[in-house]
Amino acid sequence: MFASIGWLWLAKVTSERGSGAYIHSIFVSPEHGGQVFGTRALKGAEEWATKLEFDTLTLMFLGQMLAPQRLYKK
Helix, strand or coil: CCCCEEEEEEEEECCCCCEEEEEEEECCHHHHHCHHHHHHHHHHHHHHHHCCCEEEEEEEECCCCCCCCCHCCC
């Protein structure tokens, strides 16, 4: 049986300033929220961007989204 914890969507971006990664979206299922899964996903994204020698790792969220704000501040 397979249970989904969530997902992370990353994209490579290139501009005149160099190359980087952009976190398009991240989702952790409600039953797994507040655990370490979101933190681990962002850490994995950071390690991936570092391994590929990207200059930046960028993300964006809407101001009223409190759970992502707490996660990103870690």
